[in-house]
Amino acid sequence: MRLSKLIASTLREAPSEAETPGHQLLLRAGLIQQLAAGIYSFLPLGWRAMRKLEQVIREEMDAIGGQEVHMPVLQPVELWAESGRLETYIPPLLIVKDRRDRELALGPTHEEVVTDLFRKQVQSYRNMPALVYQIQNKFRNEVRARGGLIRLREFIMKDMYSFDADWDGLDKSYDAIFSAYVKLFKRLSLPAIPVDADSGAIGGKDSEEFMYLTEVGEDTVLICNECGYAANTEKADHRKLALPEEALADLEEVATPGIKTIEALAEFLKVGPERTLKAVFYAADGELVFVAIRGDLEVNETKLRNALGGAELRLMDDKEVAAAGLVAGSASPVGLKELAKREVRIVADDTVLSSPNLVAGANKADAHLRNVNYERDWQADIVTDISEAGEGDACARCEGGTFDAKRGIEIGHVFKLGTVYTEKLGAKFLDAEGKQQVAVMGCYGIGVDRLLAAIIEENHDENGIVWPKSIAPFAVHIVALNPDKEGVSEAAERLYDELRERGVDVLYDDREESAGVKFADADLLGMPLRVTVSPRNLKQGSVEIKGRSEADAEMVPLSEAVERLAGMA
RNA sequence: CGGGGUGUAGCUCAGCCAGGUUAGAGCACUUGUUUUGGGAACAAGAGGCCCUCGGUUCGAAUCCGAGCACCCCGACCA
Numbered sequence: 001m002r003l004s005k006l007i008a009s010t011l012r013e014a015p016s017e018a019e020t021p022g023h024q025l026l027l028r029a030g031l032i033q034q035l036a037a038g039i040y041s042f043l044p045l046g047w048r049a050m051r052k053l054e055q056v057i058r059e060e061m062d063a064i065g066g067q068e069v070h071m072p073v074l075q076p077v078e079l080w081a082e083s084g085r086l087e088t089y090i091p092p093l094l095i096v097k098d099r100r101d102r103e104l105a106l107g108p109t110h111e112e113v114v115t116d117l118f119r120k121q122v123q124s125y126r127n128m129p130a131l132v133y134q135i136q137n138k139f140r141n142e143v144r145a146r147g148g149l150i151r152l153r154e155f156i157m158k159d160m161y162s163f164d165a166d167w168d169g170l171d172k173s174y175d176a177i178f179s180a181y182v183k184l185f186k187r188l189s190l191p192a193i194p195v196d197a198d199s200g201a202i203g204g205k206d207s208e209e210f211m212y213l214t215e216v217g218e219d220t221v222l223i224c225n226e227c228g229y230a231a232n233t234e235k236a237d238h239r240k241l242a243l244p245e246e247a248l249a250d251l252e253e254v255a256t257p258g259i260k261t262i263e264a265l266a267e268f269l270k271v272g273p274e275r276t277l278k279a280v281f282y283a284a285d286g287e288l289v290f291v292a293i294r295g296d297l298e299v300n301e302t303k304l305r306n307a308l309g310g311a312e313l314r315l316m317d318d319k320e321v322a323a324a325g326l327v328a329g330s331a332s333p334v335g336l337k338e339l340a341k342r343e344v345r346i347v348a349d350d351t352v353l354s355s356p357n358l359v360a361g362a363n364k365a366d367a368h369l370r371n372v373n374y375e376r377d378w379q380a381d382i383v384t385d386i387s388e389a390g391e392g393d394a395c396a397r398c399e400g401g402t403f404d405a406k407r408g409i410e411i412g413h414v415f416k417l418g419t420v421y422t423e424k425l426g427a428k429f430l431d432a433e434g435k436q437q438v439a440v441m442g443c444y445g446i447g448v449d450r451l452l453a454a455i456i457e458e459n460h461d462e463n464g465i466v467w468p469k470s471i472a473p474f475a476v477h478i479v480a481l482n483p484d485k486e487g488v489s490e491a492a493e494r495l496y497d498e499l500r501e502r503g504v505d506v507l508y509d510d511r512e513e514s515a516g517v518k519f520a521d522a523d524l525l526g527m528p529l530r531v532t533v534s535p536r537n538l539k540q541g542s543v544e545i546k547g548r549s550e551a552d553a554e555m556v557p558l559s560e561a562v563e564r565l566a567g568m569a
Numbered sequence: 570c571g572g573g574g575u576g577u578a579g580c581u582c583a584g585c586c587a588g589g590u591u592a593g594a595g596c597a598c599u600u601g602u603u604u605u606g607g608g609a610a611c612a613a614g615a616g617g618c619c620c621u622c623g624g625u626u627c628g629a630a631u632c633c634g635a636g637c638a639c640c641c642c643g644a645c646c647a
Contacts, residue, residue: 009579009580009597009598010597011579011580011581011596011597012580012581012596012597012608013580013581013582013595013596014580014581015580015581016575016580016581016582016640017639017640018640019640019641027580034639036638036639037638037639037640090645091645091646108646109647138647140645140646140647141645142645142646143570143644143645144641144642144643144644144645146640146641151645151646151647152647155647156647157647158647159647209647218646219646301644312644312645313644314570314571314644315571315643315644317571409647410646410647411647412647413646413647445646445647446647447646447647448647449647450647451647479606481605481606482605482606485605513608514604514605514606514607514608514609515605515606515607515608515609516605516606516607516608516609517607517608517609518606518607518608519606519607519608520607520608521608523607532606534605534606535605536606537606544606
């Protein structure tokens with residue numbers, strides 16, 4: 001490719017929309033162009049990198065027996081009704097109507113479609129495990145796009161699905177794909193670590209995310225400084241402070257004028273926040289949910305959502321709380337259901353079971369209750385772990401370890417789905433005994449655009465991108481200085497042609513630009529090898545070869561240049 | 570959806586508060602001359618529905634109202 005003909009130009013200044021170094025480089029190097037929030041075009045260089053990246057992913061998926069397919073973007077909503085996700089999938093599906101008013105969802109993921117494919121194609125255990133994957137555009141009705149390619153509304157995903165004859169088989173498939181991911185990220189020069197994760201709207205049991213740790217990440221990962229246990233905050237198990245056992249004391253109302261927060265309450269009554277009961281109100285699909293949690297803990301909305309069966313959650317504001325006949329600053333589960341003007345569900349964190357004599361609200365302003373005890377004074381509809389772990393909290397997986405918090409980008413996610421979809425959609429096969437069985441499923445995603453963004457975030461310096469060889473848009477970048485002088489242009493053209501004949505991907509800077517501009521662009525674009533052809537070098541019968549990450553260049557005789565470069569590329 | 574911010578040339582921004590000639594700069598782009606090893610110099614040019622709609626006014630990029638878009642923080646996820 002001749003740089004003079006490239007339909008994208010480099011930018012000296014990054015558009016103001018970009019904040020992270022990676023996003024700025026993506027725009028400055030002319031790899032992508034935004035069309036709308038979370039929707040981007042890939043320009044020639046960006047698309048070449050994407051295609052190479054896809055190819056590396058394909059090789060790793062094929063290596064473990066993956067079979068590439070291509071499934072439709074348009075998915076009949078009836079299929080989603082069959083799996084039960086038409087109502088529960090959050091955010092809601094993007095749905096278009098065809099000319100006969102039939103509703104089609106733009107696929108945000110393909111569990112339903114692939115399960116349908118499997119049930120129609122595979123009838124025997126002999127064809128299993130079945131590993132199918134595709135690399136394809138996904139559409140999500142995201143609440144908020146973010147960070148360039150980090151969070152998109154339309155994006156490219158590599159999604160693989162495994163179908164096994166039994167649960168042991170699923171474990172094996174999962175492990176094989178897990179290992180393939182480890183290998184893949186290593187090959188891409190990207191340090192990514194697996195962490196425990198919630199399975200969210202996809203469903204299923206075990207699930208791990210591959211995180212690239214970076215300050216610009218949007219997820220928070222907790223890592224135990226003792227045992228190494230790593231988990232997304234939405235999933236992390238922490239050891240909550242245990243309170244000493246004590247005899248239950250009598251309920252007692254105390255005046256707490258103007259006290260509305262746990263902090264103020266603890267201060268006012270001279271007790272630790274762990275001796276208080278915090279009340280938080282949520283609207284869960286319109287239903288009023290009262291969450292009771294010890295004052296020293298925070299609500300983990302993912303855990304809460306799971307406890308409520310996947311409802312869409314929203315914190316209620318004080319007005320809504322008041323409209324329900326309750327007092328936001330002094331709410332209490334004691335006598336709550338009698339007082340509330342509408343149906344209310346009470347969800348309690350499991351710490352309430354072992355935390356005696358707490359201070360809770362009195363359901364009226366300026367008053368609280370002492371010695372509130374679960375069971376005796378109030379009961380919840382659901383009692384489970386709904387508290388969020390944070391930095392410094394004790395790890396539940398070992399003795400003595402505490403969590404460090406890190407930011408990360410989730411570039412891959414693997415799930416053991418089990419039989420959630422295969423049962424609903426009737427994906428059955430015959431086993432060795434001729435008995436009908438339901439297939440056991442797993443799914444494994446990689447966000448390809450996001451992966452590209454992470455690779456750039458990880459592989460750049462102050463001058464630009466430093467492409468890993470495996471996905472660089474071009475292997476060699478020829479810089480011709482003073483192309484109109486002393487045979488420079490001829491030598492550069494010949495090098496360009498001969499390298500291409502050898503199958504090397506070459507970018508050729510044939511523009512009439514000053515040396516400074518050309519070198520700066522070469523650094524910005526970041527191809528692994530730079531060859532400088534100039535009058536000065538040609539006088540010695542040489543060209544200059546420099547690796548993008550090397551400090552110094554090497555003079556190589558012109559006659560050997562093609563051979564050398566072809567060997568290095 | 571809640572909170573914060575921004576919309577003026579391809580990009581970065583000034584002008585707006587205190588309304589008043591043909592709306593500016595730098596970068597990028599075109600032409601010419603001179604340069605030529607780390608974002609050159611000079612000269613000449615092209616390029617703007619000042620986000621949209623409505624209002625106030627003799628007159629609106631500027632003031633007022635509504636809307637839209639984009640960015641950031643939270644809920645969603647690859």
